[in-house]
Amino acid sequence: MNYENEEFFAPGHGMCAGCAAPIIVKWILKWAGPNTIVANATGCLEVATTAYPRTSWRVPWIHIAFENAAAAASGVEAATRAKGEKLNIIAFGGDGGTVDIGFQALSGMVERGHNVLYVLYDNEAYMNTGIQRSGSTPWGAWTTTSKVGSANPVGKLRPKKPIAMIIAAHNAPYVATANPAMFQDFKKKVQKALSTPGAKFLHVISSCTTGWRHDPSKTVEIMRLATDTGIFPLYEIENGDIENMRITYKPKKFKPVEEYLKPQGRFRHLLKNPEYVKKLQEDVDAWWARYGHHYHP
Amino acid sequence: MKAMIRGNESIAYAFKLARVQVVPAYPITPSTLVPEKISEFIANGEMKAEFVPVESEHSAISAAIGASARGVRVGTATASQGLALMHEVLFIASGMRLPIVMGIGNRALSAPINIWCDHQDSMSQRDTGWMQFYGENNQEGLDLGIMAFKIAEDKRVLLPAMVGLDAFVLTHTVEPVDMPEQSEVDDFLGEFKPNYVTLDPNKPATLGSFGFPEHYTEFRFAQWVAMEQAKKVIDEVFEEFEKKFGRKYRKVMPEHTEDADIIFVTMGSMSGTMREYIKKLRAQGKKVGMVKITVFRPFPKEELIEALQNAKVVAVVERNISMGFAGAVYGELAATFANKSKKPKFVDFIVGLGGRDITFNTLESVYKVAEKALTQDVDDVNWIDVNKEAVYKSEGLQ
Numbered sequence: 001m002n003y004e005n006e007e008f009f010a011p012g013h014g015m016c017a018g019c020a021a022p023i024i025v026k027w028i029l030k031w032a033g034p035n036t037i038v039a040n041a042t043g044c045l046e047v048a049t050t051a052y053p054r055t056s057w058r059v060p061w062i063h064i065a066f067e068n069a070a071a072a073a074s075g076v077e078a079a080t081r082a083k084g085e086k087l088n089i090i091a092f093g094g095d096g097g098t099v100d101i102g103f104q105a106l107s108g109m110v111e112r113g114h115n116v117l118y119v120l121y122d123n124e125a126y127m128n129t130g131i132q133r134s135g136s137t138p139w140g141a142w143t144t145t146s147k148v149g150s151a152n153p154v155g156k157l158r159p160k161k162p163i164a165m166i167i168a169a170h171n172a173p174y175v176a177t178a179n180p181a182m183f184q185d186f187k188k189k190v191q192k193a194l195s196t197p198g199a200k201f202l203h204v205i206s207s208c209t210t211g212w213r214h215d216p217s218k219t220v221e222i223m224r225l226a227t228d229t230g231i232f233p234l235y236e237i238e239n240g241d242i243e244n245m246r247i248t249y250k251p252k253k254f255k256p257v258e259e260y261l262k263p264q265g266r267f268r269h270l271l272k273n274p275e276y277v278k279k280l281q282e283d284v285d286a287w288w289a290r291y292g293h294h295y296h297p
Numbered sequence: 298m299k300a301m302i303r304g305n306e307s308i309a310y311a312f313k314l315a316r317v318q319v320v321p322a323y324p325i326t327p328s329t330l331v332p333e334k335i336s337e338f339i340a341n342g343e344m345k346a347e348f349v350p351v352e353s354e355h356s357a358i359s360a361a362i363g364a365s366a367r368g369v370r371v372g373t374a375t376a377s378q379g380l381a382l383m384h385e386v387l388f389i390a391s392g393m394r395l396p397i398v399m400g401i402g403n404r405a406l407s408a409p410i411n412i413w414c415d416h417q418d419s420m421s422q423r424d425t426g427w428m429q430f431y432g433e434n435n436q437e438g439l440d441l442g443i444m445a446f447k448i449a450e451d452k453r454v455l456l457p458a459m460v461g462l463d464a465f466v467l468t469h470t471v472e473p474v475d476m477p478e479q480s481e482v483d484d485f486l487g488e489f490k491p492n493y494v495t496l497d498p499n500k501p502a503t504l505g506s507f508g509f510p511e512h513y514t515e516f517r518f519a520q521w522v523a524m525e526q527a528k529k530v531i532d533e534v535f536e537e538f539e540k541k542f543g544r545k546y547r548k549v550m551p552e553h554t555e556d557a558d559i560i561f562v563t564m565g566s567m568s569g570t571m572r573e574y575i576k577k578l579r580a581q582g583k584k585v586g587m588v589k590i591t592v593f594r595p596f597p598k599e600e601l602i603e604a605l606q607n608a609k610v611v612a613v614v615e616r617n618i619s620m621g622f623a624g625a626v627y628g629e630l631a632a633t634f635a636n637k638s639k640k641p642k643f644v645d646f647i648v649g650l651g652g653r654d655i656t657f658n659t660l661e662s663v664y665k666v667a668e669k670a671l672t673q674d675v676d677d678v679n680w681i682d683v684n685k686e687a688v689y690k691s692e693g694l695q
Contacts, residue, residue: 037496039363050506060496063505064362064389071356075321075363075371076496078347082318082369087498105359108352 003033013056014048018209018216020223021045021121023180025092028119031190034059036088037076041069041097044128045121067101069093070109073116081115088194091118094206095136096126099163103135110170110199117193117200120163123208131211135161138231139283140276141266143211148269154276155269159283164203164237171240173198176248178234179205181224185234185248192236205232213265225260227251230284235294247295254288257281300476304467307435307474308374308400308460309334311442313344314482315398316489318369321349321360323379326412327464328402331374354379358386358399365395366504368495370446374400376464377418381406384422390457391426391520393505394493396449397457399427400442403565403616404464405651413652414464415616416564420593420625426520428458428527429594433568435472437591438462440544443482447534452492453526463566464652477542485541524595531592548597550589551604553579557586559667560608560641562626564590567614567648567655574660585664590626598633605630608641612667614660616649623678644670645678653682 008029015022021044029036038061040046046063049056064072073091080087091109093102098120106118125143126132133146138160142148146156168175174196176189186204193200207223209216226232227249234249257280261267270276302310308331312320322332338344349364351357354375365371375383380401390397401419405411419429430445432438438460445458462468477485494502508516528548535546553575554560563571568589578585588604590597605611615624622628627645634640646663649655662681669675689695 034501035498037367037498047507050503052506052508052512055503055506057503058501060498060501061503062363062366062496064359064393065386068356068359068386071321071351071359072363074349074351074356075319075360075365076367077363078319078321078349078360079364079367079369079371082347082364083367104352105356108356111352112350 001033004030006030008034008036008058010056010058012054014051015044016209016216018207018219019044020180020206020208020219021123024119024121024204024206027180027187028090028190029059031187032088032090032194036090038062039069039073039076039089039091041091041093041102042066042128043094043097045092045094047128066097068105069097069102070105070116070118073118074109074112074114077114077116089116091116093118093120094127095120095122095124095134099135099161106167107170110167110172110201113198115197115199117202119202119204121204121206123206123211124160125208125211127208127211136163140270140280142269143266153269153273164201165242167201168237168240168242172201173239174200174236176236177203177232179223179227179232181220182227182234182249189236211266214263218263222260222263225255229255229257229260230288231257231260233287233291235291245291245294247291250292250295257284298476298478299473301471301473302435303330303469303471304435304438304462305330305374305400305402305469306334307438308442308462309338310476311439312372313338314477314479315370315372315443315446315486316483317346317372318489319347319349319361319364319371320373321351321357321364322373323351323354323357323375325354325376325379327404327468328374328376328400330468331400354382355386358383358390361397362386362390362393362395365397366393366496368491368497370489371397372399373397374402376402377404377406380418380422384425387422387425387427389505392516394455394520394523395457396446396455398442398445398449399457399459400438401459401461402464402468403461411651412464414466415650415652416461417617417650419459419461420617422459423594423625426456426524427594428456428524428592429461430458430592431461431564431590432467433566433589435462435467435470436474436544438467439474439476440538440542440546441591443477443486444534444538444546447486448527448530450489450492451530454523454530455493456520456523456527461565466566475542475544481541485538528595528597546591547600548592549600549604550591551586552589553586554588554604554608556584558584558609558671559664560605560611561585561587561663562590562611562613562630563587564593564615564626567616570655570657571614571660574657577657578664596629596633601630601633602637605641606637606639610667610670611641611643612646612663613643614646614648614663618647618650627678642670643677644675646681647678648681
């Protein structure tokens with residue numbers, strides 16, 4: 001059945017104007033339909049959508065704590081099996097709850113092969129507590145715990161964890177990166193994930209106007225630039241077969257990384273030094289030199 | 298039917314007889330045999346349940362919450378560091394009012410790492426909103442394990458429960474038990490039908506939402522009320538169990554207290570040693586008795602006042618310590634009597650930490666101080682069977 005005209009994520013929540021997370025959640029729920037249970041890690045999405053006694057969730061929803069959405073989903077799934085029922089179980093976590101504090105629970109869930117779709121909405125820092133760096137913050141980003149100053153003109157000094165690759169290395173049946181700005185690709189991947197049995201993982205880029213410091217009207221534009229510059233490539237990996245990953249979108253002509261950096265306050269300092277921009281461009285070029293041949297139109 | 302089982306098996310059999318549907322668990326000494334036994338029951342087709350071999354205790358209790366919220370009966374087991382790792386999630390299980398039952402192999406906490414018995418692990422979780430039961434032997438482990446579900450699932454309660462059994466002394470010791478028939482337990486517990494809001498796509502609900510100051514206190518007070526209600530429900534379930542299975546349980550079990558000047562308060566397996574020691578003292582004409590605490594949460598204030606009020610000295614013998622104050626049981630008992638005009642003198646004894654044996658010699662050391670307390674002031678906290686000289690020396694005090 002097609003539920004695209006129904007809303008399972010109700011308006012009236014407290015997410016910021018221009019936040020990409022509600023776009024991601026709203027559409028995933030439409031594609032999943034009402035026969036769905038959601039487990040949510042602590043984070044903006046949880047806090048801003050469930051202020052008791054109100055809720056934005058028109059499907060059953062559970063939140064336990066920060067680091068255990070994958071474990072909560074594992075329990076929901078085990079009980080669903082015990083009851084002999086079939087439904088979509090979806091876990092939503094931000095990058096803190098997924099690549100850092102919730103990493104162990106996620107790894108366990110994937111290794112055990114629970115029939116759960118885990119969705120990481122990656123806004124690349126601990127935004128709920130006020131823009132602190134995470135393992136998913138990219139090199140060179142300013143955050144409130146990777147501050148920029150005379151002794152550290154760069155900001156975050158370490159690169160982003162390749163979480164999709166890491167989860168794929170668990171031999172998960174389906175892992176993909178997705179971008180809500182690349183809507184048809186996003187939809188295809190969600191539907192494919194939902195129809196694949198076992199533990200699926202979607203790494204979805206999710207702009208945060210507050211933390212990335214951009215105009216709220218530019219959300220989709222900036223997320224599209226993330227992929228059109230090659231910074232956030234879109235690919236899928238089945239059954240851990242990283243050698244045969246499939247890049248699902250390749251810009252006809254890559255845009256220079258500056259175009260992605262320019263509208264975001266978190267990167268403002270990088271633009272003052274051409275070396276930094278060059279480094280980022282080289283990183284992107286290196287990724288595509290290594291993996292680009294996996295694009296098969 | 299008689300069966301020869303270890304304490305851990307009493308928990309596993311309680312889960313099997315209760316027809317637990319999901320068991321998420323992580324192995325830890327000394328409770329590892331519980332998930333092993335569940336895995337065996339399932340492999341043999343004796344038990345129809347989903348075993349979730351999670352990657353940590355934190356995930357064990359998190360998965361237990363997810364499963365319980367989905368509306369099935371859930372059991373798990375852990376001990377010591379595993380229970381400590383669960384700490385933050387324990388509050389959430391009780392706050393979400395889910396009737397999960399957890400077996401605890403009561404074990405010491407690091408450092409130094411130690412796998413043997415004391416009660417520090419579950420005593421340190423006494424504020425997490427879980428009911429706490431402590432068994433003296435494997436029969437009690439089995440019976441309390443079964444009863445815990447009935448109490449936890451009562452509509453008036455809906456709180457999770459821990460059943461503690463002493464590490465090795467019980468968890469690994471084979472004892473004969475009366476094993477109830479499946480039909481009897483089915484009849485006693487009834488079919489599991491969740492009487493709380495579950496995760497059901499036919500009736501969507503939001504569980505674990507964000508509570509602002511204008512609601513949070515009411516949620517907490519509701520837990521307080523449920524814990525107060527549990528006192529009555531526990532009595533009812535104990536009585537029903539006694540009628541059906543012939544074994545008597547009470548929140549506190551007084552023995553020889555009527556004329557006693559000195560009453561020892563005990564928990565867990567040390568109660569058996571204490572019972573024998575009291576026989577010996579009674580044979581010498583000493584007026585001594587004991588009170589075994591089976592239910593520590595909710596704390597049975599009324600029953601303890603009733604049992605202890607006429608004693609001259611109450612000697613609290615306990616296997617835990619709150620550094621900088623006293624043992625937990627002592628503190629709670631003293632507070633229970635705080636507003637009573639008639640009260641005994643309370644003396645605390647810290648014994649049996651990290652598996653140090655509690656012998657007649659231990660209890661004799663306790664008794665000597667308690668007897669002295671009849672006529673003069675003594676220290677409020679007394680560490681027994683400890684090489685104090687060595688410690689003072691290493692701390693530079695001598």
